Amino acid sequence: MFRSLSLYNFRVWFIGALISNIGGWMQSTAQDWVVLTELTNHDATAMGVTMALQFGPPLVLVGVTGWIADRFDRRKLLMLTQSALMLLAVAVGVLLLTGVMTLPLMWLFALGFGIANAFDAPARQAFVSDVVAKENTSNAVALNAASFNTARLIGPAIGGIMIVLVGTGWMFLANAVTFLAMLIALWAMRTDELVPRVRAPGAARLADGFRYVARRPDLIVTFVMVFLIGAFGMNFPIFASTMALEFGRDADGYGLLSSVLAIGSLAGALLSARRDRARLRVAIYAAGGFGVVSLVSSLMPEYVLYAATLVFVGFCTVTMLTTANGYVQTSTDPSLRGRVLALYMAVIMGATPIGAPIAGWVATTFGPRAAIQVGAVAGLLACVIGMTWMIASGRMRRHESRRFLLTVDETRPLTIVAPEEFSDEVAATTPIRSITDDERRAAKAR
Numbered sequence: 001m002f003r004s005l006s007l008y009n010f011r012v013w014f015i016g017a018l019i020s021n022i023g024g025w026m027q028s029t030a031q032d033w034v035v036l037t038e039l040t041n042h043d044a045t046a047m048g049v050t051m052a053l054q055f056g057p058p059l060v061l062v063g064v065t066g067w068i069a070d071r072f073d074r075r076k077l078l079m080l081t082q083s084a085l086m087l088l089a090v091a092v093g094v095l096l097l098t099g100v101m102t103l104p105l106m107w108l109f110a111l112g113f114g115i116a117n118a119f120d121a122p123a124r125q126a127f128v129s130d131v132v133a134k135e136n137t138s139n140a141v142a143l144n145a146a147s148f149n150t151a152r153l154i155g156p157a158i159g160g161i162m163i164v165l166v167g168t169g170w171m172f173l174a175n176a177v178t179f180l181a182m183l184i185a186l187w188a189m190r191t192d193e194l195v196p197r198v199r200a201p202g203a204a205r206l207a208d209g210f211r212y213v214a215r216r217p218d219l220i221v222t223f224v225m226v227f228l229i230g231a232f233g234m235n236f237p238i239f240a241s242t243m244a245l246e247f248g249r250d251a252d253g254y255g256l257l258s259s260v261l262a263i264g265s266l267a268g269a270l271l272s273a274r275r276d277r278a279r280l281r282v283a284i285y286a287a288g289g290f291g292v293v294s295l296v297s298s299l300m301p302e303y304v305l306y307a308a309t310l311v312f313v314g315f316c317t318v319t320m321l322t323t324a325n326g327y328v329q330t331s332t333d334p335s336l337r338g339r340v341l342a343l344y345m346a347v348i349m350g351a352t353p354i355g356a357p358i359a360g361w362v363a364t365t366f367g368p369r370a371a372i373q374v375g376a377v378a379g380l381l382a383c384v385i386g387m388t389w390m391i392a393s394g395r396m397r398r399h400e401s402r403r404f405l406l407t408v409d410e411t412r413p414l415t416i417v418a419p420e421e422f423s424d425e426v427a428a429t430t431p432i433r434s435i436t437d438d439e440r441r442a443a444k445a446r
Helices: 008-038 044-055 062-071 074-097 103-131 134-166 169-188 208-214 217-233 236-246 251-274 280-297 303-331 334-350 352-366 368-392 424-429 437-445
Strands: 396-398 406-408
Touching: 008 044, 008 074, 008 103, 008 134, 008 169, 008 236, 008 251, 044 103, 044 236, 044 352, 062 074, 062 103, 062 334, 074 103, 074 169, 103 134, 103 303, 103 334, 134 169, 134 251, 134 303, 208 217, 208 334, 217 280, 217 303, 217 334, 217 352, 217 368, 236 251, 236 303, 236 352, 236 368, 251 303, 280 303, 280 368, 303 334, 352 368
Parallel strands: none
Antiparallel strands: 396 406
8 A cells, every 4th residue: 555655755755745735735724714704704706716716727728837747857847836836825924914915815816826836736746657667656646645635634624723723824824834845855855766757759749638638538538527526526615614604613613624524535545545556437436426425415404414424525536536647647658648637637626717616606695505416416427427438438348147247347458649649740651551352351251
């Protein structure tokens, strides 16, 4: 389960990411709460706009960010993006502590965080394959998710309590300090032990990532599923904060809900780390599970019961996303991995500008339970799409010995598009082999 931690570089990366992620979740809790309770009067729509501005840039800048992740040294790129995020956190913290922060200013800073994260996310995801060899990539991705969700377990709980005790501004300054852990980890890595980068001919073409995904139906299905859940099901800050208010809880109650969600998320990440490889069918089943447990959570009459169901929501969510992430990384050509992951991150993060304002409007107009139910329907729809593709592709079939038992074939070959196939010159000069008369007669005989 923890085999990637035997590598020095990954251990350093894991520790730095864990500390930084804890600060990030403290800041996220503070940002959501300050928009909902200090800058507005419980306006979930304004909160949705904040999330849209923060997660919109990855979608708009997807071509540029993916190309940069493939073209430049990812370690140095991450040093730049992490430094930018640290400076933004300091600025917001100072403005909150001095009492001059307004909603338009918060929206402007949310956009700034979004732009910095647009460059940071694909480089950070692809950097995992620079730290560990291919056979450990799936395990490293799952452990990264475990780090993220361990922080999600700790950060919101601390953040919710500290907001009540000292206010929201200090949470942003605390997060700025934790960025130093990531910068130190990147500086301390042994660069000679990093996995050599694979560069394909014509790697500067931005469209290669789009063309590669377009020829991979399995990746298209994965991206559609991730989009549906990311847009309508993963608006947890809106769901948890508005449900906390509905149950009469304060910021600490909201932070506790986020931490309870992380318990299931951490379990899902650790279970994913035990698997030898990422299987797409697991992501499909987890999407269906997410839809079911989200629907159940929307019907809970008490705070404690609602919190209990979030454990299962978190488990299904992270199982689905970690498996999808690992599948994309391990089945993608290394020379195009940065651009494909940029598309993946654009889908999962760029879905928020579409879904968050809708979820915020539904929560404000019809109540938070209705918003959660919209997310549940999205999860069930994602599962249906995935199952339909499995059946249509021939991967699901009747068991050979048992009449009513269905099996999924995970060994069917995928059509992998080599980087040189994107070259117009190769396409123009590659001869097309014609079928001989002998081969034609043999085919008719069969």
